[in-house]
Amino acid sequence: MNKKQFLNTYKKVDELKQEATGQSQKPPIYRSKYDERLIKDFHYAKFQKNLQNARQSESLKNLLEKEEWSEEDTEVLLRSLR
Numbered sequence: 001m002n003k004k005q006f007l008n009t010y011k012k013v014d015e016l017k018q019e020a021t022g023q024s025q026k027p028p029i030y031r032s033k034y035d036e037r038l039i040k041d042f043h044y045a046k047f048q049k050n051l052q053n054a055r056q057s058e059s060l061k062n063l064l065e066k067e068e069w070s071e072e073d074t075e076v077l078l079r080s081l082r
Contacts, residue, residue, distance in 0.1 A: 060077070063077055
């Protein structure tokens with residue numbers, strides 16, 4: 001048994017012990033299911049708002065139709081995405 005296999009065996013044994021005791025090394029990201037749902041809904045609403053703003057932006061539409069962009073065009077794009 002080489003060193004890598006030996007270390008992997010120890011990792012597997014540790015994982016089995018943690019599964020048996022119900023412990024996990026990573027704490028949950030969200031405090032509760034309600035918090036998770038609230039945060040995800042907030043981010044989705046923010047995404048929808050940005051999408052709507054991008055679709056209605058005339059300057060962005062004009063930039064997308066251009067074949068070659070200059071530095072000024074890039075700056076306009078960045079300003080419109082803020």
